[in-house]
Amino acid sequence: MIPEVRNMWIYLILICSVAANAVLHPRSAVPLAFSKPPSSAVDYVNPFIGNGGVAPHSTGGMIPTVAPPFGMTRWVAQTRKDWVSVNPYNYTDTTIHGFQATHKPAIWMGNSGQFVVVPGAGEVQSVFERRGMNFSHDDEIASASYYSVVMDATEGGTIQAEQSATSRVGHLRFTFHDTAAPYMLIEATRASVMGSADPTNVTYPLGSITVDPARREITGRNPEREDFIIGPNAAPSFAGYFCARFNVPFASFGIAQNGTNAENVTSGEGAMLSGFARFAQGTRQVTVRVGVSFISVEQARKNLDSEIPDGTTLEETAEKTRAAWADKLDRIKLEGASREENEVFYTAVYHALQYPYEQSEDGKYYSGYDDQVHRGDSYTGYSIWDTYRAAWAWQILLAPERIPGMVQSMLQDYMEGGWLPMWKNIVETNIMVGTHADSLISEVVVKGIRGFDLNIAYEAVRKDATVPPVDDWNITYSDRQQNVGYEVRAGLSSVYAQHGWVASDIHSEAASRTLDYAYDDYAVAVVADAVSQHDDAAFFRARSLSAPFSIFNNDTGFMEARMANGSWAGPTAGWTEGDMWAYTFDVLHDFGTLIERKGGNASFVAFLDEHFDGGHNDHTNEPSHHIPYLYSLAGAASKSQECIREVAKANYNNSVNGLSGNEDCGQMSAWYIFSALRFYPVNPVSAEYVIGTPFYDKVTIDLPGATKPLTITSTGAPSKPYVKSVTVNGRSLDTPILRHEAIASGGHIVFEMSDTPQAWGSQTLGAR
Numbered sequence: 089m090i091p092e093v094r095n096m097w098i099y100l101i102l103i104c105s106v107a108a109n110a111v112l113h114p115r116s117a118v119p120l121a122f123s124k125p126p127s128s129a130v131d132y133v134n135p136f137i138g139n140g141g142v143a144p145h146s147t148g149g150m151i152p153t154v155a156p157p158f159g160m161t162r163w164v165a166q167t168r169k170d171w172v173s174v175n176p177y178n179y180t181d182t183t184i185h186g187f188q189a190t191h192k193p194a195i196w197m198g199n200s201g202q203f204v205v206v207p208g209a210g211e212v213q214s215v216f217e218r219r220g221m222n223f224s225h226d227d228e229i230a231s232a233s234y235y236s237v238v239m240d241a242t243e244g245g246t247i248q249a250e251q252s253a254t255s256r257v258g259h260l261r262f263t264f265h266d267t268a269a270p271y272m273l274i275e276a277t278r279a280s281v282m283g284s285a286d287p288t289n290v291t292y293p294l295g296s297i298t299v300d301p302a303r304r305e306i307t308g309r310n311p312e313r314e315d316f317i318i319g320p321n322a323a324p325s326f327a328g329y330f331c332a333r334f335n336v337p338f339a340s341f342g343i344a345q346n347g348t349n350a351e352n353v354t355s356g357e358g359a360m361l362s363g364f365a366r367f368a369q370g371t372r373q374v375t376v377r378v379g380v381s382f383i384s385v386e387q388a389r390k391n392l393d394s395e396i397p398d399g400t401t402l403e404e405t406a407e408k409t410r411a412a413w414a415d416k417l418d419r420i421k422l423e424g425a426s427r428e429e430n431e432v433f434y435t436a437v438y439h440a441l442q443y444p445y446e447q448s449e450d451g452k453y454y455s456g457y458d459d460q461v462h463r464g465d466s467y468t469g470y471s472i473w474d475t476y477r478a479a480w481a482w483q484i485l486l487a488p489e490r491i492p493g494m495v496q497s498m499l500q501d502y503m504e505g506g507w508l509p510m511w512k513n514i515v516e517t518n519i520m521v522g523t524h525a526d527s528l529i530s531e532v533v534v535k536g537i538r539g540f541d542l543n544i545a546y547e548a549v550r551k552d553a554t555v556p557p558v559d560d561w562n563i564t565y566s567d568r569q570q571n572v573g574y575e576v577r578a579g580l581s582s583v584y585a586q587h588g589w590v591a592s593d594i595h596s597e598a599a600s601r602t603l604d605y606a607y608d609d610y611a612v613a614v615v616a617d618a619v620s621q622h623d624d625a626a627f628f629r630a631r632s633l634s635a636p637f638s639i640f641n642n643d644t645g646f647m648e649a650r651m652a653n654g655s656w657a658g659p660t661a662g663w664t665e666g667d668m669w670a671y672t673f674d675v676l677h678d679f680g681t682l683i684e685r686k687g688g689n690a691s692f693v694a695f696l697d698e699h700f701d702g703g704h705n706d707h708t709n710e711p712s713h714h715i716p717y718l719y720s721l722a723g724a725a726s727k728s729q730e731c732i733r734e735v736a737k738a739n740y741n742n743s744v745n746g747l748s749g750n751e752d753c754g755q756m757s758a759w760y761i762f763s764a765l766r767f768y769p770v771n772p773v774s775a776e777y778v779i780g781t782p783f784y785d786k787v788t789i790d791l792p793g794a795t796k797p798l799t800i801t802s803t804g805a806p807s808k809p810y811v812k813s814v815t816v817n818g819r820s821l822d823t824p825i826l827r828h829e830a831i832a833s834g835g836h837i838v839f840e841m842s843d844t845p846q847a848w849g850s851q852t853l854g855a856r
C-alpha cells in the first residue's frame with residue numbers, strides 16, 4: 089500500500105555511509121561484536137530494517153521502536169515532526185527532539201493521542217526546532233525491547249537516553265554528563281497537520297497538562313487524531329492520556345505554551361502545551377515511567393501502577409519485554425541460514441507481530457464508534473487490504489491466543505459502528521477497497537478457531553455482501569475522499585443492477601473492487617455454510633465465481649474495468665495500486681477457471697513468464713505478492729521455485745533499505761516468512777498453502793497451538809533451489825499443496841532438494 093504524498097517532494101538521494109547493521113554500542117563502550125550466536129532469536133532483530141529509503145513509498149516505513157508484541161504504545165526517538173506520510177524517526181536526520189509515545193501504525197496513517205517526553209539541561213526549550221540535540225547512529229543501540237542513544241545537550245555535555253516499554257507504559261532513563269541543571273518536558277499538544285500531507289495547513293488541537301510536584305507527576309491529555317478528516321466516525325471524546333511519574337523530586341516546574349515558559353504554574357489547557365520539571369543541579373540521572381490510556385488520566389495512572397509498579401528498574405522492564413518477544417521468536421529455529429538471513433527472518437517476525445495493537449486497557453476500551461467506554465478486549469491498527477493476504481495467516485499460526493479477541497474486537501466495531509473494519513486507525517478511515525474482514529473471519533472459521541460470536545460474525549459479513557454504502561450511486565468513493573460515510577463495498581449497487589461488475593463510470597477503482605468483492609463473497613459463503621445458511625452460501629459462491637469473469641476481456645486476455653452500459657473502460661482504468669498485469673492474476677479463489685480462460689496450463693505458464701520477464705511483477709505492492717506461487721498451480725512448480733528466490737533476494741535484506749515496499753502492518757514481512765518456511769496462503773480462506781522452495785536446511789517450529797513441533801527439513805536448500813519430492817509425516821505429496829492441519833498440528837515435512845529443475849509438480853513443463 090502506498091502512502092498519500094500530496095506535496096512535490098524533492099527526494100534527495102542520500103549517500104548512507106552507515107553500515108548495514110546499525111546495532112552498536114554507545115560511544116563510551118566497545119563495539120558489540122556478533123562473534124558468538126545470540127542467546128535468543130530476539131538478538132537477531134534489527135529495528136532499523138525498513139527505515140531508510142528515498143521516498144515514503146519505496147521503503148518499509150518502519151521505525152526503531154520499543155514495545156512488546158501488539159503493544160498499545162510504541163516508543164521512538166523523535167527526529168522530525170510526523171504527519172501522514174512522514175514518520176517521527178527518519179534515518180537521515182541528525183537531531184533528536186524527544187522520545188515519542190506513538191500510535192501511528194504505518195507511515196501513511198496519522199498519529200493519534202501521541203505525546204513526547206523531552207530531556208534537556210539548562211534553559212527549558214519547548215519549541216521543536218530549539219530542543220533538538222545532535223546524535224550519531226554510532227551511539228545508538230536498538231533492539232526489540234531496549235533503545236539507547238547519546239545526544240549532545242544544547243548547552244554542553246551529553247545526555248544518554250534509554251527506553252523500554254510494556255504495552256501501555258513507557259520506561260525511560262536519562263543520564264546527564266557535564267550538563268547544566270537537568271529538566272524534563274512533556275509535550276501534550278502541538279501544531280498539527282491534520283489529515284493532509286500539506287505541512288502549511290495547520291490546526292491546533294486543544295489539550296491539557298497538570299504538574300504535580302508532590303506526586304512527582306506530569307499528567308495530560310491530547311485529543312489529536314490526524315486522520316479525523318477521512319472516515320465516518322467523529323470519535324468526539326477521543327484523546328490520548330498520560331501519567332508520567334519521575335523518581336527525582338522537582339526543584340522547580342511550570343507550563344510552556346507556544347514557546348513561552350510560565351514558572352510555578354501547575355496546570356494549563358490549550359494548544360502547543362507542555363509541562364516541565366527541573367531537577368537539582370548535579371542530578372546525574374532521572375527515570376520516568378509513563379502510563380498511557382485512551383480512557384482517562386486516572387486510567388493511565390492505573391496502567392502505570394499495574395504494568396511497571398514503583399521500584400521496577402529499567403533493566404527489569406526491558407527483560408520482561410524481551411521475554412515477551414523471545415516467547416514468540418524462540419519458537420522458530422533455523423538451521424543453515426546465514427547471519428543476514430537470520431536477521432531478515434526474525435526482524436520480519438518482529439514486524440509481523442506489531443499490528444493490530446491493543447486498544448483495551450484493564451479489561452475496558454474506548455470505542456470511537458459510539459464514543460463510549462465498554463468492557464472487553466479491543467484492537468486497532470488494521471490494514472486489512474494488506475494483511476488479509478498472509479499476515480493474518482501468520483498470526484493465526486504464531487499468536488493463536490490473540491485471534492478470538494481480535495475477531496471479537498472486529499465484531500464490537502460492527503455492533504458499535506454498524507460495520508466491520510476496513511482500515512481501523514482508532515476508528516474507520518475508509519482507506520483501500522474491499523471488505524476483507526470477511527476474509528479474516530472466514531479464514532479463522534475454516535481453520536477451526538472459535539471463541540467469538542459466530543452468528544454475529546455471519547450477520548456482519550453478510551451485511552458487507554448485501555448492503556451498499558449510503559448514496560452508493562452518487563459517490564465515487566475515491567481514495568481518501570472526505571466527508572463520506574462508511575465506504576465498505578462501494579459500487580455494490582452496480583453489481584446488483586448490472587451484470588456483476590462495479591461500473592467504472594460511477595466508482596473509483598472499479599475493476600479492483602469487482603475482483604476484491606468477488607473474493608470477499610467467496611469468504612462470506614464459507615461463513616454462511618458454517619452457520620448452516622446454505623442457500624445464502626450458494627448465492628454468494630455463485631456470485632463469487634461469475635463476477636471476476638464479467639470483467640475478463642476475451643479479446644485482450646486481461647481483466648478490464650467496464651462501464652455501467654457494459655462497454656470496456658480501457659486497460660489502465662479502475663485499478664487499486666496495481667495494473668492489469670497484477671490484477672489479471674487476482675482471482676484468489678478460482679484459479680482453475682482463470683487458467684482455463686487463459687487457454688490452459690501451458691498457456692497460463694507462458695503468460696506468467698511474460699509477466700515476470702516483462703518486468704510487470706511489482707513486489708513492492710501487495711497485489712503482486714501471490715503471483716510467484718501461481719506457476720505451482722499450473723503444473724510448473726520448478727518455475728515458482730526459481731521465481732520466489734529471486735523475489736526474496738531482490739526485495740529483502742538486513743539494511744535500512746531492506747524492505748523494497750511498505751511493511752503494511754506486517755504483510756511485506758509475512759510474505760518473506762512464509763516463503764522462507766516454504767509455503768504461502770495464496771487463497772487464505774481455502775486453509776491451503778501452496779508450496780514454494782525452502783531457503784534453509786531445516787526449520788523447527790514450536791507452534792503455540794500444536795501438541796508437537798513442526799520440523800521441516802530440506803537438506804542442501806541454501807544451494808539447491810529445486811524440489812524433487814515432499815513427504816508429510818512419511819506420506820509422499822504429489823501436488824504442491826499443504827493443508828493447514830498438516831502445519832498447525834506439528835509433524836515432519838521432508839523436502840528432497842536438487843540443483844536442477846525437477847519433474848515434481850511440474851508436469852506442464854515436461855522435460856526441461
Ligand SMILES: *[C@@H]1O[C@H](CO)[C@@H](O)[C@H](O)[C@H]1NC(C)=O
Pocket residue numbers: 098099100139140141142143144147149173174175178179180
Ligand atoms: C527521510 O528524509 C529524507 C530527507 O528529508 C526524505 O527524502 C526521505 O523520503 C525520508 N524517508 C522516509 C522513509 O520518509
Ligand SMILES: *[C@@H]1O[C@H](CO)[C@@H](O)[C@H](O)[C@H]1NC(C)=O
Pocket residue numbers: 222240241242243244
Ligand atoms: C550540532 O550540529 C551542528 C551541525 O553539525 C553544529 O553546527 C552544532 O554546533 C551542533 N550543536 C551542538 C550543541 O553540538
Ligand SMILES: *[C@@H]1O[C@H](CO)[C@@H](O)[C@H](O)[C@H]1NC(C)=O
Pocket residue numbers: 282283284286289290317
Ligand atoms: C486544510 O486541512 C483541512 C483538514 O484536512 C481541510 O479540510 C482543508 O480543506 C485544508 N485546507 C486547505 C487550504 O488545504
Ligand SMILES: *[C@@H]1O[C@H](CO)[C@@H](O)[C@H](O)[C@H]1NC(C)=O
Pocket residue numbers: 292346347359360
Ligand atoms: C504562537 O506564537 C506566535 C508568535 O510567537 C504567534 O504568531 C502565534 O499566533 C501563536 N500561536 C498560537 C496558536 O497562539
Ligand SMILES: *[C@@H]1O[C@H](CO)[C@@H](O)[C@H](O)[C@H]1NC(C)=O
Pocket residue numbers: 351352
Ligand atoms: C516559584 O515559586 C518558588 C517557591 O514559592 C519561588 O521561590 C520562586 O521565586 C517562584 N518563581 C517564580 C518565577 O515566580
Ligand SMILES: *[C@@H]1O[C@H](CO)[C@@H](O)[C@H](O)[C@H]1NC(C)=O
Pocket residue numbers: 559561562
Ligand atoms: C443519488 O442517487 C439516487 C438514486 O439514483 C437518486 O434518487 C438521488 O437523487 C441521487 N442524489 C443526488 C444528490 O444526486
Ligand SMILES: *[C@@H]1O[C@H](CO)[C@@H](O)[C@H](O)[C@H]1NC(C)=O
Pocket residue numbers: 642
Ligand atoms: C468469452 O469467452 C468465454 C469462454 O470461452 C465465453 O463463454 C464467453 O461467452 C466469451 N465472451 C464473449 C463476450 O465473447
Ligand SMILES: *[C@@H]1O[C@H](CO)[C@@H](O)[C@H](O)[C@H]1NC(C)=O
Pocket residue numbers: 593651652653654655
Ligand atoms: C457507454 O458508456 C460510456 C461512458 O458513459 C460511453 O462513453 C459510451 O459511449 C457508452 N457506450 C454505449 C454503447 O452506449
Ligand SMILES: *[C@@H]1O[C@H](CO)[C@@H](O)[C@H](O)[C@H]1NC(C)=O
Pocket residue numbers: 688689720721722723724849852
Ligand atoms: C493443470 O495443472 C494443475 C496443477 O498441476 C493440475 O491439477 C491440472 O489437472 C492441470 N490441468 C490440466 C488440464 O492438465
Ligand SMILES: *[C@@H]1O[C@H](CO)[C@@H](O)[C@H](O)[C@H]1NC(C)=O
Pocket residue numbers: 738739740741742743745746747748
Ligand atoms: C537492500 O534492499 C533494498 C530494497 O530492496 C535495495 O535497494 C538495496 O540495494 C539492498 N541492499 C543490499 C545491500 O542488497
